[in-house]
Amino acid sequence: MTVRLFILSLVYSPIPHPRERSPNGCRHVTGSGYLPAGFPGRSQSVAATRTQTTTFPTMVDFNLIADIGIDDTEAISMIQEAMGQDVADGDMDSILQRDIQHFRIGKVLQGKIVGKAGDDAVIDVGLKSEGLVNKSEFDDFDSLEMGDIIEVLLENLEDESGIIKLSKRKADRIRGWERILETKKEGDIVEGRGMRKIKGGLLVDIGVPVFLPASQVDIRRPSDIGEYIGKTIRAEILKIDEERRNIVISRRKLIEHERNEAKLRLLDSIEEGQLITGNVTNIADFGAFVDLGGLDGLLHITDMSWGRVSHPSEIVRIGDTIEVKILKIDREKEKIALGLKQKEKSPWENITEKYPINSRIRGKVVNLVSYGAFVQLEQGIEGLVHISEMSWTKRVNHPSEIVNVDDEIEVVVLDIHKEKQEISLGIKQIEVNPWELVAQKYPPGTIIDGTIRNLANYGAFVEIEPGIDGLLHVSDISWTEKISHPNEKYKKGDPVRCLVLDIDQEKQRVGLGVKQLTEDPWLQAIPKAYKPGMVVHGSVTKITNFGVFVELEEGLEGLLHISELSDEKVENPQDVVKSGDKLDVKILRVDTKERKIGLSLKRAQWGDADTGEQDQTSESIPDAPVRGGMDKHGALGTDKIEL
16 A cells, blocks of 8 residues: 555646645656656656646656556556546546557657757657657757757667657658658659668668669669769669568669660651760770760770770770760661761871872881781871881891881882772882892893702792892702702702792792703713613612612612513512612613603513623713713713703
8 A cells, every 4th residue: 555655646746836846855847747856767967757747737657657567447546546536537548548559669759859968869758758869860960959849769768777768760760661651652763862881782761771782773883882872862663562661772773764765865866977965984995885865876996086096095084075976877776876086077088199109208107017017197097018018028027027116117109998098008119129130130041159048848949149039949950860858959058059040020039940050861861871772780779569760870760660570470579679789770761751761670681682782782882881871981971961
């Protein structure tokens, strides 16, 4: 009973004068109810006990009722007993039920600014004490004034310091969520401020925090989405999850919709040849993309300047506003080709008048490639000096052997292709073509002394003079030897004496020969020295499946057919002779046209039958060699041949 009376003394008391002290020693705070002196857990400087004022002259502390843990029925009974019959049973019940619901935790209440305490605002929401809200929850804390009405969320009736726990930010979010649900739906446009980065995207404040995925920030994903923090963002609502109170928005989708509308308007309004202004949005190695307002056009690197451009960044930068000319429109594929240099007159219009064929001009080497050098004749006009047009005589492997970038050189205009905007230039044409003098200096029949400069499968290149080479073909090395490769006779650097056979000035070729320095032995020397029926001496040099080659003298071979090896049938020539064997063979025939000598071993071994013929041949030709020319007379009688 004592406890019950104590509770009722706290719950109910008459309203005193604002400056009075209560009879039981409670201190009164203006605008508040009574707070027992020395009541534990109460801040004397900020919070005082607050009671709910009804239409009758009493004050009831419902917060204390909740703190003590008395149920509604018991509270009503206690208050009615303390108040007598001032209030009817039904009225008091409705009053208590209404106010208890009003001050439920999690409820959004209206509060009044009654002051500031450091970094906190003191908020009166009609309870036993004021609550504090930190200035971080206000957009403009300094502009708050006494008496301002705001909405706050009741988080707790009392924290560890005995102060009501309130939150303006959470109340704003609840109200914002309610407004969003009432006024917005999926597909609507919203606007908010970028708050901070979170995993996968950004938080955007549109009244409530919503999620903007990184993939939905822009058409081209930015390198750092943090640049949108603090900026105003317009976006389209992709999804609203009421149960989880989650909203996903897309700035990219909004941009795409707006660009699509702008693109249709753009395609309807532009024409080829028209000048239009746009913003550079992206740069690649091959050109720059220009936003024309709903659609990007391509400004190719070749259409940026009449002069040489190594990279588009030399002409434009991302974000630049430029005026370009529309070169081509593909409305089906929605592609637009743009030009910047076309705004100016082409320097190629009067190119043939400015640079006539065979005219000499000076230019600057601006680039070297494997096949030649580009020379700038003026701004926007470049010509190519092909590697083959750099020297008459020197074999140029790379243009850097002749010229370098930034060199000022003199060139000759060889050809012009105005439509292709190409000019062919030459350097060697500045000098006299030495091949024009070759025919005069080295007419056919001239004997020259040269050096083997290089060897190929088909012959040897002989340097006649610096820059002038002649070709000594394998077939022109010897009259009698069968030479497969010139390295059988020569090596690089060897001196050689040759005869000039012919000159092709257009193809810049000189034909040389060594064997032509002597008379062809097949014309006279061989037919005179070797007669059919003669028995001659030779050495086996090569054995084949069809016969044996016998060297009669240096550089001269005859063929001993397999059928002429023995009277008996021979399957393998090696069964009869070996390489290097010395043989006496009989000459069967001498074919000067085919340049062949036919031999027989078995006929030479027949003996006396052919002796008279051989002696007779020898006597009839006193100077002929008796045994294949191996005597002191000489191989083919070349000592008797003169050129």
